[in-house]
Amino acid sequence: MKIAIIGSTGRTGRHVLAEALRRGHQVTAFTRDATALAGKPEPHAVVEGDGRDPDKVRVEGDGRDPDKVRAAVDGVDAVISIINGGDKRDPHRAAQATRTIMRAMAETGTRRLVVTTPYPNVARRPYLVLWLLRRLLATPYADARDLEQAVAASDLDWTIARLTRLTDGPAAGSGLVSHGLLAKPRALTRADVATTLLDIVHDPGLSRAAVNICGR
Template sequence: MKIAVLGATGQTGQYLVSQALQSGHEVTAIVRNPGKITEKHESLKVVEADVFSADSLKAHFQDQDAVVSCLGFPISFFYGVTGYTQSMSALVGAMRDAEVSQLIVMTSWYTEPNSGAQSPFLIRNLLLPMIRSVLSNMYEMETALQTIQDINWTVVRPPGLKNLPATEKEFMTHEGYSVPDAIGNSVGRGDVARFMLSLLHSNAWLKRGVAIHTK
């Protein structure tokens, strides 16, 4: 397949690009700084674009089979985070113009404001308040996607991320904001990338959000 990847220079994005190329996909990595891409492959095209501009993105979405987003935006303690909603508005507009219908996007566990009520004490009282500005904007983006009918989107929600390569572990999935009975609060970025790529060939989670973990 031909896939456009956003957030390709991030830690999860790097794993995703590498795995996609190894699986035989043709990858267009859309980045702000092409110099940060160290991967070299005959099936990899690296382009520069503004993720907040549909006009900037649409030329790179032409002839793609899917768009995969690993975009991430930093915590803001003083100003609201808006990167997720603003970039998604541009993505959707560009996908429509380029007639691309499949979108896979990564967010996180606990984006819904009340979903962490039963999480462990330190997560509930320390981590979630600290990253709430990011989670809130992710949730706004997820909510906006739920109103879109002409794009086959899937939201992938991993827990905390470790910079580890993919394994062969079985995935645990749940249509919600966390995975009940999951042991541990983190998963390897390589496994997140592996799950996201598996959705290119599956209709199991179309127009739904899925929380994931590994066994």
């Protein structure tokens, strides 16, 4: 497949990039800082502006730049977006970038979209931990809720992947994917997130669904 990865140099995105390349996909790695890809598994070409490599390309820019985003998603089969929720200086960045991505996908005819959000936004227990998290992370969680609403209202073939607490441990396999709330929301390694997200891209049964993902 041809896959665009938005947020490809973040702590999770770099694992998704590496796994996509390991599987032999043609990858467009979109990042705000192309220098962060140095020494990492590399897409083939560095692309700025409107030049394109016919195989694997890298596009640098902000996820709210419609021209750069359109260049990244044009001609791909699927988009995986891993954008952290906003902060006090930029409280709406994830939702705004996602809306830009969806508009670009509509314009270029790209249909498959997988986005990540935090599972604690919908979890019900443990109550005290969730209460604390929602206070401490009120801004990024609100941004993630706005992102989910925008995605769910679109007519794309979307999947919302809600992730539990992420760790940097070694890969153990794919995560546990559930349509319902998680009985035991175990921590999930970023390497296993990569495996799970790429599996989701290929699963038509998860189109237009929000799923909750944790470690096994």
